[in-house]
Amino acid sequence: MNIKELSKLAGVSVATVSYVLNDSGNVSDETRQKVLRLAKEYNYKPNSIAKSLRTNKSNTIGVLVEDITVWFAPEIIKGISKYADSNQKNIILSDLGLFSKIGYKFQDIEKYKQYINDKMSLLLSTQVDGIIYVGMHDRNIDNVVEKIKRPIVFVYCYTEKSDDVYVTYDNTDISYEIGEILVKRGHRKIAAICGAYDSKPSYKRFCGFKKALYDNGVEMDDKYVKFGNWQSEQGYSCAKELLMMEDRPTAIFAFNDLMAAGALKAARELKISVPNDLSIIGFDDRELSSYISPMLSTVKVPLEDMGVKANEVLGNLILKKKLQSNKIIVPCAYVDRETVGNK
Incomplete structure (x- = not known):
């Protein structure tokens, strides 16, 4: 079923159906409920490709991870996904697998600069609205990622460039x-x-x-x-x-x-x-x-919180909202277990 067929069933214009589905416009509650009921009854799914062409937004976030196997990456990705789910966004995840290539020799990442940026270009070709770049070690990655035309947020890594945005934790x-x-x-x-x-x-x-x-x-x-x-x-x-x-x-x-x-x-x-x-x-x-x-x-x-915050900040960048700061610091917490005693 397409939107024209749904509008015909509901006895309203295509524009009215669009207003209802996008929760916008001045539509009576009775009409709104009728359209939603019919959409559910006939399992109507909006054409996301057509919508992205109209709005120039795909509602999809690209996540480029230096290595998904490092211990903290899954929790950060969990936070990114959590925010996406609660805000009706989609995620395309790409893993660079860099740890298996350079291990702890982080200075060697320069050798893979072309590889990283080729992967970035491939992700951008899927029409994502923005990118979250997840590092595999908390370090400066200046001159690793080339400038792109879409918003990007770095997490668990940082740059010294004043216009770059990154989410980190308090040290x-x-x-x-x-x-x-x-x-x-x-x-x-x-x-x-x-x-x-x-x-x-x-x-x-x-x-x-x-x-x-x-x-x-x-x-x-x-x-x-x-x-x-x-x-x-x-x-x-x-x-x-x-x-x-x-x-x-x-x-x-x-x-x-x-x-x-x-x-x-x-x-x-x-x-x-x-x-x-x-x-x-x-x-x-x-x-x-x-x-x-x-x-x-x-x-x-706070790895999961960092993922949530990175996605939230990226959303603001996509909407061209002004950030209070390009450096977002999420607080840590002390966990008292069994290895601290009195002297």
Whole structure:
């Protein structure tokens, strides 16, 4: 059935049927109910292609994911899909599979710039209204994605270009909160196992954490600061160095859960009780956090909320609405489990 046939059955004009189906125009309630009843009875489905040609909108969002297998991607996509479902939008998802190509050598992504932009062009050819680009690591991707003529929102990655829009999570304030938590629990010898030297998120976490200690009268000793590569092996080796010191720390803030898990392993090997003799806090709230023993106290990154927000912001860009800021920060939350004790 097409719209002309539906209008004939209802005894109204095609324009009236269009007003009803698009919830617009000045149509009486009686007529509106009649059209909706007949549309349902005859299982009328609007021609989405014809509508997109009329409105120049497909009501479809393209989602380009650097790698769908990385731990956080499904939750972000869940949020994108959640918003789409509640706003009658469709999604076309494309996975670049970059982790299998470059692993943790994120600098090598330049080699796949053409591949990425070819995939972007292919997605744009499906007439999507805009793109959400999901990174596989929270990092700067300047000069990776070429400028496109449709709105784009980056999530779990960022650029330094003033006109680019990205959705990220808070690193600084939540790390300040972690510092305050440890000080309030009586800790004074507090260590940090940071991420990579050139990681902006790691730097922000360190700044927030160090400021909290300073504001609470605790000087952070440089000997208690170690740098890892986000992997559990580095967390283990860094923690072992810290815990074998004569004046060892009583608390460790590891900048992700994998390194925190490595720190737990080191403490166990050295027969240091967690949380009785050592407190450990991670970051991410990965699935392993609630399965290891003792269960890891950590920071929950709001992945689903980031996906929802990215789609919401993209919708505003499509409608040419002015944003308050091109940088949207979603707050994190501390998750208190079993690895933090009093000193």
